[in-house]
Amino acid sequence: MYENPYLEYYRLQAGGNLAAYEGVRFQRGRGWFKKLGSKIMPALKYLGKNALSSATSFLGDIAAGRDVKSSLKRTALDTGGKIASDISNKAKTMAANVQDGNGVPRRKKRKSPRKSKPILYKAPITEKVTKKKRKKKLKQKLLKKKK
Numbered sequence: 001m002y003e004n005p006y007l008e009y010y011r012l013q014a015g016g017n018l019a020a021y022e023g024v025r026f027q028r029g030r031g032w033f034k035k036l037g038s039k040i041m042p043a044l045k046y047l048g049k050n051a052l053s054s055a056t057s058f059l060g061d062i063a064a065g066r067d068v069k070s071s072l073k074r075t076a077l078d079t080g081g082k083i084a085s086d087i088s089n090k091a092k093t094m095a096a097n098v099q100d101g102n103g104v105p106r107r108k109k110r111k112s113p114r115k116s117k118p119i120l121y122k123a124p125i126t127e128k129v130t131k132k133k134r135k136k137k138l139k140q141k142l143l144k145k146k147k
Contacts, residue, residue: 047083054079 054075061071 046086050079050083
């Protein structure tokens with residue numbers, strides 16, 4: 001139908017002018033902020049959970065009729081101690097999981113005995129031709145041609 005295969009692809013497979021199949025106007029990549037967020041988000045999530053649990057215990061103390069200042073101090077110390085112990089446990093497990101060893105064991109390759117090729121023809125040993133001898137032969141040929 002169309003001579004250009006790209007137009008055919010666009011018309012039939014890529015959705016053509018249908019709004020539902022239109023792509024995003026601006027591409028969204030993974031910049032430095034996205035990378036930073038992926039590292040910080042687990043820590044913020046953990047701190048948020050602990051903050052929520054400490055807030056509920058604090059509000060429970062106030063509802064029970066305890067002093068606000070002492071209940072806040074007690075909850076902060078409890079939550080801080082829990083976070084510190086979790087961090088130390090995490091550090092210990094990370095230190096214990098340090099890789100040691102030689103990695104994946106590899107099979108040793110056997111050296112096959114080298115098979116020597118049979119000598120079919122051995123050229124006779126001739127004397128080496130040096131530069132001086134070549135020059136001498138050339139001079140002799142030139143002298144013969146001149147005569």
